[in-house]
Amino acid sequence: MAEARAATAPGPADAVISARGLDLTFQTADGPVHALKGVDLDIRRGEFVSFIGPSGCGKTTFLRCIAGLETPTGGTLSVNGMTADEARRSRAYGYVFQAAGLYPWRTIGGNVRLPLEIMGFPRAERDERVARVLELVDLAGFEKKFPWQLSGGMQQRASIARALAFDADLLLMDEPFGALDEIVRDRLNEELLRLWDRTGKTIGFVTHSIPEAVYLSTRIVVMSPRPGRITDVIDSPLPRERPLDIRDSREFIEIAHRVREGLRAGHVDE
Amino acid sequence: MRSLVPVLVVVLGLLALWYAAVPVMNAAETLTRAERAGAVIDPPTAVERRDLSGLTLALRNPGLLGESWSLERPRLPAPHQVAAEIWATTWDEEVNGRRGIVQSGSFSNRSLIYHGGITLAATLSGFLIGSILGILLAVGIVHSRTMDLSVMPWAIVSQTVPIVALAPMIIVVLYSVGVQGLLPKAVISAYLSFFPVVVGMVKGLRAPERMDLDLMRTYSASRGQVFWKLRLPASVPYLFASLKIAIAASLVGAIVGELPVQKGGLGARMLAGSYYGQTVQIWSALFAAAVLAALLVWVIGWAERRTLRAMGVAG
Numbered sequence A: 001m002a003e004a005r006a007a008t009a010p011g012p013a014d015a016v017i018s019a020r021g022l023d024l025t026f027q028t029a030d031g032p033v034h035a036l037k038g039v040d041l042d043i044r045r046g047e048f049v050s051f052i053g054p055s056g057c058g059k060t061t062f063l064r065c066i067a068g069l070e071t072p073t074g075g076t077l078s079v080n081g082m083t084a085d086e087a088r089r090s091r092a093y094g095y096v097f098q099a100a101g102l103y104p105w106r107t108i109g110g111n112v113r114l115p116l117e118i119m120g121f122p123r124a125e126r127d128e129r130v131a132r133v134l135e136l137v138d139l140a141g142f143e144k145k146f147p148w149q150l151s152g153g154m155q156q157r158a159s160i161a162r163a164l165a166f167d168a169d170l171l172l173m174d175e176p177f178g179a180l181d182e183i184v185r186d187r188l189n190e191e192l193l194r195l196w197d198r199t200g201k202t203i204g205f206v207t208h209s210i211p212e213a214v215y216l217s218t219r220i221v222v223m224s225p226r227p228g229r230i231t232d233v234i235d236s237p238l239p240r241e242r243p244l245d246i247r248d249s250r251e252f253i254e255i256a257h258r259v260r261e262g263l264r265a266g267h268v269d270e
Numbered sequence B: 001m002r003s004l005v006p007v008l009v010v011v012l013g014l015l016a017l018w019y020a021a022v023p024v025m026n027a028a029e030t031l032t033r034a035e036r037a038g039a040v041i042d043p044p045t046a047v048e049r050r051d052l053s054g055l056t057l058a059l060r061n062p063g064l065l066g067e068s069w070s071l072e073r074p075r076l077p078a079p080h081q082v083a084a085e086i087w088a089t090t091w092d093e094e095v096n097g098r099r100g101i102v103q104s105g106s107f108s109n110r111s112l113i114y115h116g117g118i119t120l121a122a123t124l125s126g127f128l129i130g131s132i133l134g135i136l137l138a139v140g141i142v143h144s145r146t147m148d149l150s151v152m153p154w155a156i157v158s159q160t161v162p163i164v165a166l167a168p169m170i171i172v173v174l175y176s177v178g179v180q181g182l183l184p185k186a187v188i189s190a191y192l193s194f195f196p197v198v199v200g201m202v203k204g205l206r207a208p209e210r211m212d213l214d215l216m217r218t219y220s221a222s223r224g225q226v227f228w229k230l231r232l233p234a235s236v237p238y239l240f241a242s243l244k245i246a247i248a249a250s251l252v253g254a255i256v257g258e259l260p261v262q263k264g265g266l267g268a269r270m271l272a273g274s275y276y277g278q279t280v281q282i283w284s285a286l287f288a289a290a291v292l293a294a295l296l297v298w299v300i301g302w303a304e305r306r307t308l309r310a311m312g313v314a315g
């Protein structure tokens, strides 16, 4: 066990996530699919890391590996100094899926309460936490509504509240705002950034949008497909405090340009 | 209200068809009676008539069919005869009859209410046993690969055995160990009703999608928690759909179980009617069974609507 730990914790001391030579090949009916190949990455505590890349480059797969939902076929991966599966069992992270995925028979409040019930939070604390996170995502007053009574954007916010309810230090988000319109998206981006700033959580965030990645992240990981791999890692020099109009600044546009170059280079590679 | 019109049209159509069929089905008997009363039939002798179909006879003697709809023991009773019999053996018997509930304090054993009650008791107990058994089997099948592979084939085989052949055996076997009365009938009902529940529940418990299950994994939920908080609620619509089939099957089981025993119940009424050529009695028992079935299915449909609305699923 101690050996396994040592083997899975190769990164810097403050790395929450540390991947070395991570490989994942899916065996499908049409032959093997190389979803991830030789992925090396360290994510330190408190970082906001975005994953960007064309469809099918393995962003979701990598996030699912970190979450212990997928088992890599090669390389090492540690989360909080444990294997990903141990981290999952110690409830190390909150996960926001690409679709809201609320349970239709539970109210919004009931959906947010679900992880608290499962993790055995005391009853009084559950109510208090539900109220707090719903407030946080601007859904106070919708606790008793059922999912179908809410718009898609509200549902997605509820699913974020659900992932925040039990206050894990690590937040994994798979294109949480992908289906939303620009204006709602901007607002949610701002709120997410504020939440991150206030709580000091570590966030892994998958997106297709370059401005979103640049606006949110301290680091942007550019990936490319077939096989899925990291082609560039860009550190953002933007300050933690980011008003929306920072997107018109020269620095912002320069980083966005670099990300675009990175994406294009990934395409030329093929 | 607008949906009532097509229903009424269909009912009226069926009634018309039924009335039209009555003289054809009863032609031989009607004409024999008319002959006895002095009428001349075409063809005139019974021997000539023997091999002719009811339709031919009816068409050749259109003027002599008046009694078709009011025979004592018709081959096919007319709707109003059945209706009169149903009235006589329900309200009239219970309210005005010497053995009815009003005068004797208990239901008359000549009334359809009494016999319907016996069948209902067997149906409900069988339904309860069958549903619980079906749900338990489905839970086992979904959670254990061994059960998945071993139970399902047997459940399917069990339903290929004709129940009419099996019912007497079940009753005899249970009788030999001292069990009689309600329970053997309930066992037959349960035998018929567990199967749709197994099939529906297995489908329902497997209804959650991969993402719903993955969410539970991210919480490191136990199997029990996944069952109570995800699989079970997701299966509720499937459960109700299969319960509707199960309750109807239960009723059939109870009736079949009553045939060989002759200790009351709609099934016993039907068989007794056929022994004594009382077609009117058979038909009224048949209608009582149909009404009972409709009522039971409706009750489940009502419970379904209530439950789904409470769960917020039905918009």
Ligand SMILES: Nc1ncnc2c1ncn2[C@@H]1O[C@H](COP(=O)(O)OP(=O)(O)OP(=O)(O)O)[C@@H](O)[C@H]1O
Pocket: A026, A027, A028, A033, A034, A035, A053, A054, A055, A056, A057, A058, A059, A060, A061, A062, A228
């Ligand atoms: N369970 C699976 N079985 C087989 N192949 C899979 C599975 N999951 C993903 N893949 C394949 O792995 C590759 C990477 O998929 P992944 O979902 O990680 O892409 P992505 O970068 O998230 O794409 P998108 O931006 O469209 O969400 C794809 O080629 C996909 O077909």
Ligand SMILES: [Mg+2]
Pocket: A059, A060, A061, A098, A174
């Ligand atoms: Mg994806």
